[in-house]
Amino acid sequence: MAAAEREACEEAAKEAEEQRAGPGSAPAPAPLGLTELPGELLELILCCGSLGASDLVRLSCTCRHLREACQPRGKVWREQLRRRWPSLMKYYNQADSVNWLEQYKERHKAGLKAQTVVASFSKRFFSEHVPCDGFTDIETLDCPSHFFEDELMSILNTGGRKGLTWKYYAKKILYFLRQQNILKKLKTYLEYSADEQSFLEGAVLVDQYCNPLSDISLKSIQAQIDDIAAKVCTFLKSKNPRHPTVERKAGEALIVSQVELQRQVLDAMNCVLYEQLKYRGNEVDYYNCQNSYIHQVLIRRTGIPISLSVLYSTIAKQLGVQLEAVNFPSHFLLRWCQGKEGPSHFSLPFAENLELNPEPHEIPHPDIGRYFEEFADAYYVANPELAIRYPEDMALTRLAGQKTEESKE
Numbered sequence: 001m002a003a004a005e006r007e008a009c010e011e012a013a014k015e016a017e018e019q020r021a022g023p024g025s026a027p028a029p030a031p032l033g034l035t036e037l038p039g040e041l042l043e044l045i046l047c048c049g050s051l052g053a054s055d056l057v058r059l060s061c062t063c064r065h066l067r068e069a070c071q072p073r074g075k076v077w078r079e080q081l082r083r084r085w086p087s088l089m090k091y092y093n094q095a096d097s098v099n100w101l102e103q104y105k106e107r108h109k110a111g112l113k114a115q116t117v118v119a120s121f122s123k124r125f126f127s128e129h130v131p132c133d134g135f136t137d138i139e140t141l142d143c144p145s146h147f148f149e150d151e152l153m154s155i156l157n158t159g160g161r162k163g164l165t166w167k168y169y170a171k172k173i174l175y176f177l178r179q180q181n182i183l184k185k186l187k188t189y190l191e192y193s194a195d196e197q198s199f200l201e202g203a204v205l206v207d208q209y210c211n212p213l214s215d216i217s218l219k220s221i222q223a224q225i226d227d228i229a230a231k232v233c234t235f236l237k238s239k240n241p242r243h244p245t246v247e248r249k250a251g252e253a254l255i256v257s258q259v260e261l262q263r264q265v266l267d268a269m270n271c272v273l274y275e276q277l278k279y280r281g282n283e284v285d286y287y288n289c290q291n292s293y294i295h296q297v298l299i300r301r302t303g304i305p306i307s308l309s310v311l312y313s314t315i316a317k318q319l320g321v322q323l324e325a326v327n328f329p330s331h332f333l334l335r336w337c338q339g340k341e342g343p344s345h346f347s348l349p350f351a352e353n354l355e356l357n358p359e360p361h362e363i364p365h366p367d368i369g370r371y372f373e374e375f376a377d378a379y380y381v382a383n384p385e386l387a388i389r390y391p392e393d394m395a396l397t398r399l400a401g402q403k404t405e406e407s408k409e
Helices: 002-021 039-046 053-060 064-069 075-084 086-091 100-124 132-138 145-156 164-190 199-210 218-239 259-276 294-300 305-318 384-389 391-408
Strands: 323-328 331-337 344-347 372-375 380-382
Touching (some): 039 064, 053 064, 053 075, 075 086, 075 100, 086 145, 100 145, 100 164, 145 164, 199 218, 199 294, 199 305, 218 259, 218 294, 218 305, 294 305, 305 323, 305 331
Antiparallel strands (some): 323 331, 372 380
8 A cells, every 4th residue: 555655646746847847848857976977076075074084995996987086196185184184284385296195194104103102101101200211212203203293282182181191291202302303403503604594593493492382483483574574664665765675575685785774774673663563671570481482572572682682683684784693791782883984883672762872982781881891982891890700701802802993903
């Protein structure tokens, strides 16, 4: 009875469909199968996110059309990698020809390796601290380090209070790996000549070493400094539309030779940094380590002499003014040398407003005045206190003074 009713319902539905279509109309086309769809449409379906890696492997084994849609270098496996581990995409460029299937396999293997290492640390050092030689078995990894670190970050980002022991050891391992990597970069950096070394790059490396879990990169820090430099150029254009710095392009090496034009750049920097952006020295909490980290200086707009000097000199160099670093006792200063004929001006970026005094014969700062008596046109004259506390600095100061006097003659 049920079969007869079902057949009657199907007949009625068929008649209703024919009536809606009208007399003489062509029959509806048969629906396309999955394998009959165009390649681009098939890729969109396979990238919808409802299919896992194992599903794609099974699909690619069914026929040639689906195997071509799931090719290792295609969009389907790229999207599979992106959905599974989105943080990895920063390591790839759009123009790169990547075997996404192999990358997926490598990341999966690295994840298993990281879980095994963390589990072994949990067993070996559960009742004691990890010794200095406890990391020897992970110094040489048989998998890409960024894949290994990504799995450690996944463990750390697990929600709730689950797996606290694993999180503890994952954090220790991640600290070790990243600091070892940064130490290698620091050694390479220190092998550069003084002309090749960038203050900003050194500051970023120190920042990365002290904050290995933070997302700090030279590229991101440079982008923030470029933004400040652009603000300085905008201000400078309002004062002097014909200034050569105004027409500079991003990344272009520029040297401003005229002293007056250099002064205009520094005046614009002082206005933007200290008046508009409110950068300042941290007098209340001077020894807070955040004052030394360049990414925190840019966020909090607060620092100490050396970190503010790195920022100030980097911007000045981009805008065509060369400033020299001077390591004074207890302080780090910048020197603006006005060519061979002009005097040298010393400045302390820690101050809220950096004013350039053409005749700084008096030394108002207590720490600097403790070791130097007066400013002699192009250099500071040291007093006996410097010879007692810092004899090596005394010898260098005298040598620098002699060279300055000889150059005048």
